[in-house]
Amino acid sequence: MKKTISTKATKLELLNLKSMPIRTFWITSIAFFICFFAWFGIVPFMPDVVKDLGLTPTQKWNSVILAVSGTVFARLLIGKLCDKYGPRLCYTYLLVFGAIPVILLGFVQTPLQFLICRLFIGFIGASFVITQFHTSIMFAPNIVGTANATSAGWGNLGGGANRLGMPLIAAAVVSFGVADEIAWRYSMVIAGVICFSMGIIYYFFTQDTPEGNFKELKKEGKMPQLKKDEASFASTLKDYRVWILFFVYAACFGIELTVYGTMDDYLQNRFGLDRSTAGNLVLSFALMNIFARTLGGYFGDLFGKLKGLRGRVIFLALILAAEGAMLSIFSVTTSLVVGMIFLIAFSLTVQMAEGATFSVVPFINRKAIGSISGIVGAGGNVGAFLAAMLLKSKSAVAESAAIAANSTLGEEAVKAAQTTAAATAVSSGYFLIGGFIVGAAVLSLAIKFATADEKIALQEIKGELALSGADK
Template identity: 75%
Template sequence: MINIQAQKATKLSLFNLKNVSIRTFWITAISFFMCFFSWFGIVPFMPDVVKDLGLTPDQKWNSIILAVSGTVFARLLIGKLCDKYGPRMCYTFLLMLGAIPVILCGLVQTPTQFLVCRLFIGFIGASFVITQVHTSLMFAPNIVGTANATSAGWGNLGGGANRLGMPIIAAAVVGFGVAEAEAWRYSMVIAGTICFVMGLVYYFFTQDTPQGNLKELRAQGVEIHKKKDEVPFIKVLKDYRIWILFLVYAASFGIELTVYGTMDDYLQNTFQLKRVTAGNIVLSFALMNIFARTLGGFFGDKFGKLKGLRGRVLFLSFILCVQGVMLITFSTTTSIIFGFVFLILFSLSVQMAEGATFSVVPFINKKAIGAVSGIVGAGGNVGAFLAALFLKSKSAIAEKTAISLNNGLSDEVVKAAQSAASSGAVSQGYFVIGFIVLITGFVALAIKFSKEEDTINDASQNTNKNLAESLQPVQIKS
């Protein structure tokens, strides 16, 4: 049966699991968490992988770049597929197929096999797009920014939780008699298996929209978008606002990924912290996703209520500028206390910027939410790819120069010079990136909405609110 009266949720009532929108919110957030957990699951084991497979420094860097690169193409494709087949089937297949390279990563025997697996594991990063599409279809305009930001933020926790979770899984495996050197392999197999199981959960316990699945609705003659209203993909690509948001997400999520991936070494080289201490600081940086993204979406919704769609853009521009200033300031500090303070402020602002971005995305083109989400989401990985290449090149040149200038001296002197050179290069890189983020914040102001779009948005909010308060769901047998 389908419920043609069912409406998008107007509140994020987290414990109302009987509501299909809330149930879908939880399942999509948990699925996204597991995708991120598996995507970066190998990171805590990289020293073991390097030793076991004999990876060179270049192969290690290439594995990081490949994992990010694969996601770009997957995100561009998955958005359009969501519009056509619905988020439920897309997530089901992504989880079940994406589990394969995760499991195979634990079985590799050569560096080439490892690099190939890392490339294909990156495809599960497209889960972010489906998460945003599904919550956009389930929640009303007044709360969609908060719902999008919260589901994405809690999913992103997987990228930090694996620093604790994967070693725990490895320790449990060792407890069953597996050799410690092989524990990383079993951990990846277990993570991949959980992803596969989540694919089954997604298929049986979610639906595309509050009214039902797209396939069932179409069989009943109900269309979310009529054929005449369908938007050609080429028309979506011509909307300049999408490409501004592409840049915005590159400057927010892309930079978060890059900073997250380089901060361990930077803290050790700059402030002489121990690896464990630096790792815990970076972990706390990632765990701020529990609330920081949600704040971005929440304030996006609030500004949208006060000043319409333009209000959402104004807040996005503001928080991006704050992010840029925080990174610039952090890059220049030499005090661990001030460094920690500005790192936390950067973490808060960058994650709020991500949430604010996807409080704007659902309003760019409501007839092609999947395509828009896919393009914007891909921007994050393009930003991470370019920023990683930039920092890698600066650091590599500086380190080689330091080694050359100190050639013939003791290993300790060479290592210290190399560490200082890397710190200086990355610091300069953060400074430049911070200014780019600041400029992007001003560019975001170029996003405009027509009076018609603002009127439709206002009417949509009022309609959903009134229906939610006055209508009781009517069950119609199919």
């Protein structure tokens, strides 16, 4: 009988659309982009939503928390489902059913309905886990870090592109005679329909692995690890390395979400920028995902070739430490020019750290890549939540004290004092977070791999590269 050989891609040949791994790479990256676009699609319209639905400041803040909270739960669940049913079906169902709350958001009439929709829209943030799982099993060890990082980085662009894309959709809707104040409703419906359509595309144009779909491979007896699924998941939960990576991803992706979510106001309060300039700067940093996260995966693969699996961990620790240092230095700068230099450096290193994290993930437990991706991915959202709560609490205390101390000096004096207090509080929060990130870098060095794992990874790289060479 002819031995079945792997057909994982050993190169990221982006124009080779005849290759199933490359075709899957493109489709999963686009699906991820659309999910993030829809997940944060309402953000540019929040002033209109507040006015239309009469949201209080508390309700507005709660909507942000609910969106993140829903993602944590969904990421933990979806990784386990990917291991059992495969990424193709999981992504299809996530896109199709995730489109429902996106569409319904366009029809809400009360603050409660809005909050419920935001909670369930957050579930599509689990798309990240499926994307990382799918590229992990489509690409060989020598290139998997780069593939993971690139697909994730390009997908993350959806979270920034909506700042431009959603207003353009709204403008197109208005051109058809729709009132400007309710254009946000039509825009969300359109975003939901796009999500639903992408689910159909995912089902018909991808497959779970280079060799076929999970269902067929299981019937043919080519995936015996599925029979040990429960044991693999139990071992995943007990593996200390998974929880270190959970902590690490909280220190990179989680911090990126929080920093960019608060950066608009900080740039205005700290450096006196107007809202439009501050918003454009933050958007430009988000667009660095086009290449920065890919660099993290690339150098993770490079260190892996030079130093084995341990090399991937070493690079992760180095780039995390650099990220923390850049954020802490930025937090104490008072010059706009110097601040921008270190903010750019932070943006580059934080996204590279995200790519480096998922150049390590595929090698922790090959039978539970989905579960591990889900747990680590959830760590990002937990980190974002905790960092946001830290900044919110520090800012609230400082602003309240400033208002009380200057209440007799007039409205302008109170506003100026409040602005200064907010900037100082967030600055100190950023500094503390930078220290937390450096601590995560040190902790990441505790990730170890058995000699047998190192040998398997080396053999896979040599085997896949040899097969690639033979195919030419």
